[in-house]
Structure formats: structure tokens, C-alpha cells
Amino acid sequence: MxxxxxxxxxxxxxxxxxxxxxxxxxxxxxxxxxxxxxxxxxxxxAFQRWNGLGAMEFVGLNNFKIILFDPLFWKSLYNTIIIGLLGTAPQIVVGIILAFLLNITFLKFKNFFRVTIFMPYITSMVAVALIFSVLFSNHETALANYVMGLFGFDPVNWASSEWGTKIAISIMVFWRWVGYNTIIYLAGLQSISQEYYEAATIDGANKLQQLLYITIPLLRPFIVLTVFFATVGALQLFAEPTVFLGNSAFTRDEAMTVVMYLYRDAFTLQSFGTASATAIILLIIITIFSAINVFFTSGFRRRRVR
Missing domain, CATH: 4.10.220 (Light-harvesting Protein)
Known part of the structure; x- marks a missing residue:
């Protein structure tokens, strides 16, 4: 050549x-x-003072100091974590249970139930806001207050009380995302070969033992995935509290989340420097929570291997 x-x-x-x-x-x-x-x-x-129109002014770490010494920021972080836990932790457990039920061989109308459970995920947020504003109205005849009255509880001012607002928003988050997690778990269940269960049955393992030693370990990657997405989504919560509270969402602190705090600084106060600094702090918080999830997941796997 x-x-x-x-x-x-x-x-x-x-x-x-x-x-x-x-x-x-x-x-x-x-x-x-x-x-x-x-x-x-x-x-x-994040290191500038800027209102979006005038000249930028370098302020160093002053924007971060303003945020970290602002009680409203810590209140918004507290709200974000509480609403995230109340809204995402139950949907993981309920999603697994629903996936098991939808995976039962003798269940009829499986496709109908799957579409029904997944429907809230693709529902418009405007429709969600209308539905939950009626369900959790402050009026005594609202459906949520009516159900509570059947059990002897007093009516709750859902849209104005501290915990009432958090619980209503958490239920909205749960209702919207539980179907998404259910479909992921269902896909995970259907990827598990039936040969494992047949071998376990021959060896004398009962249904509970098959669940603990076959299903859950093989379903763990899907659980880790949904927990990661749920953690990131919970820390970025914005749409649900905004549509539920309407015009008063950015003037009240009982449901103010970190992203709402960021949005208020940028587009209400025209303080784009502190808003960008908040975004960086939120990124650090998300990274920390994600690392904690990976650490505990990896540690659990190592203990299982040993």
C-alpha cells in the first residue's frame, strides 16, 4: 500500500x-x-447586583449572605422538605402496592386501570388547580371537610392554615405523581423472570419470602431511580403550591418553597443577583440530598452482599 x-x-x-x-x-x-x-x-x-435593566455591580458573596441570613429562605427550605416528605414518601410505598396489584395475572381490565392511574400525571395543571381548589375549599361543605366531619373532626381552613396548606399541596403532589411511579414499578415487576419464582416455589419458599428475597432486591434499581427523581422533584416544587394558592402564593410564607422564593426575588423584587445565588444554593442542596441517597443505597447493597 x-x-x-x-x-x-x-x-x-x-x-x-x-x-x-x-x-x-x-x-x-x-x-x-x-x-x-x-x-x-x-x-x-450570583456575584452581581442587577435589576435586569441597569448596569451590573459586583458584590462578591453579599448575595449569598443576604439569602443565608434571611429567615424567609430557611422557612421556604423547611416548607420544601416537609411538603416533599409528605408528598413523595407515601407515593413510593403506594406506587409499589399498586404495581403489585396491577401485575396480578387474574386481574381483569388491566389496561383500563393502568391508564386511569397514569391519567393524573398528564392532566393539565389548570385542571388540577380547579379540582383541588374545590376539594380543599375553606367552606364547611367542601369534600375534604365533609369527609373529616364524618369522623368527628372540625372543618379546616385548607388554603389559609399552616398545616392545612401543606397537607393539601402534599396530597396534590401525591395524586399527580403516584401513577408515574406505579408504571415504573410495574415495568420493573414485569422484567423479573418467572423462573426465579418457580425455583423458589420448588425450594419451599412462601409468597412473603419470595417478596423479600426475590421481588424487592430485583426491584431495587427501579426504587432507587424513583427515589432520586422524587427527591429532585420535591426540592424543585413550584407548580403545585403556586396553582393552589393562586395570586396569594408569593405573599404568604406557610407554603413558600425554595423555587418560589427564587422566583419572587427575580420577577417580583427584580433582584436577579440574589435569585441566581438561591439557584446555586438549591443546586448544592440537591447534590447533597442526592449524594445521601446514593450513600445509603450503596451501603445497603454492600451489607446485602456481605
Missing amino acids: GPLSRNKRLSEAKKDMLSGYLYISPFFIIFAIVGLYPALFSIYL
């Missing part, structure tokens, strides 16, 4: 590589415009 043919082959390889990069370049160009650049600009803006 002569030098000319070798150079020709190298040039063709370069052309193929260049054409490959050109095919995938639209994704990276769009990501750089709508993802990477805003993220980098937000980091830069």
Missing part, C-alpha cells in the same frame, strides 16, 4: 468523523444556547 492510498484512507476517515460530528452538532448547539449558557450566566450573576 503506497503513501498516496494511505493518505486517501486517512482523509476519508476524517470526512466520516467530521460528518458524524455534524450530525450530532444540533443537540450540542441547542444545549449550549438554552442550557449551558444560562447556567454559566447564572453563576456569574
Whole structure:
């Protein structure tokens, strides 16, 4: 093979590589415009004082100090964690139970139940707001107060009380996302080979033992995935409290979340510097919670292996 043919082959390889990069370049160009650049600009803006119109003023870490010494920020973080726990922890457990029920072989109308359970996830937030504003109205005849009255409890001012607001929003989060987790768990259950259960039955294992030693361990990657998504989603909670409280969402602190605090700083107070600093702090908090989840999951796996 002569030098000319070798150079020709190298040039063709370069052309193929260049054409490959050109095919995938639209994704990276769009990501750089709508993802990477805003993220980098937000980091830069966190150290500036800017109202969105005038000149920027470098203030160093002053924006972070303002946020960390603001009681409303810590209140919003507290609200975010409480609503997140109340709204996401039950949906993990209930999602697994519903997935088991939908995976029963003799269950009829499976497709109907699957679509029904998944429907809240694709429902418009406007419709969700209307439904829950009626269900959790402050009026005594509202459905939530009526059901509580049947058990002898007094009516609750859901949209104005501290815990009433948190519980109503948590139920909204649970109602909207439990079907999403159920479908993921159902896919995980259907990926488990029946040969494991047949072998366990031959060895004399009962249904509870099969659940503890076959189903749950093989379903663990799906559980870890949903817990991770639920944790990140809970810390970014914005739509549900906003649509439930309406116009008063940003003037009351009983349901103010971190993202709502960020939004208020940016678009109500025109303080884009502190809003960007809040976004960075939220990113750090999400990273910490995600690392905790990975740590406990990895530790549990190591203990199981030993």
C-alpha cells in the first residue's frame, strides 16, 4: 500500500468523523444556547447586583449572605422538605402496592386501570388547580371537610392554615405523581423472570419470602431511580403550591418553597443577583440530598452482599 492510498484512507476517515460530528452538532448547539449558557450566566450573576435593566455591580458573596441570613429562605427550605416528605414518601410505598396489584395475572381490565392511574400525571395543571381548589375549599361543605366531619373532626381552613396548606399541596403532589411511579414499578415487576419464582416455589419458599428475597432486591434499581427523581422533584416544587394558592402564593410564607422564593426575588423584587445565588444554593442542596441517597443505597447493597 503506497503513501498516496494511505493518505486517501486517512482523509476519508476524517470526512466520516467530521460528518458524524455534524450530525450530532444540533443537540450540542441547542444545549449550549438554552442550557449551558444560562447556567454559566447564572453563576456569574450570583456575584452581581442587577435589576435586569441597569448596569451590573459586583458584590462578591453579599448575595449569598443576604439569602443565608434571611429567615424567609430557611422557612421556604423547611416548607420544601416537609411538603416533599409528605408528598413523595407515601407515593413510593403506594406506587409499589399498586404495581403489585396491577401485575396480578387474574386481574381483569388491566389496561383500563393502568391508564386511569397514569391519567393524573398528564392532566393539565389548570385542571388540577380547579379540582383541588374545590376539594380543599375553606367552606364547611367542601369534600375534604365533609369527609373529616364524618369522623368527628372540625372543618379546616385548607388554603389559609399552616398545616392545612401543606397537607393539601402534599396530597396534590401525591395524586399527580403516584401513577408515574406505579408504571415504573410495574415495568420493573414485569422484567423479573418467572423462573426465579418457580425455583423458589420448588425450594419451599412462601409468597412473603419470595417478596423479600426475590421481588424487592430485583426491584431495587427501579426504587432507587424513583427515589432520586422524587427527591429532585420535591426540592424543585413550584407548580403545585403556586396553582393552589393562586395570586396569594408569593405573599404568604406557610407554603413558600425554595423555587418560589427564587422566583419572587427575580420577577417580583427584580433582584436577579440574589435569585441566581438561591439557584446555586438549591443546586448544592440537591447534590447533597442526592449524594445521601446514593450513600445509603450503596451501603445497603454492600451489607446485602456481605
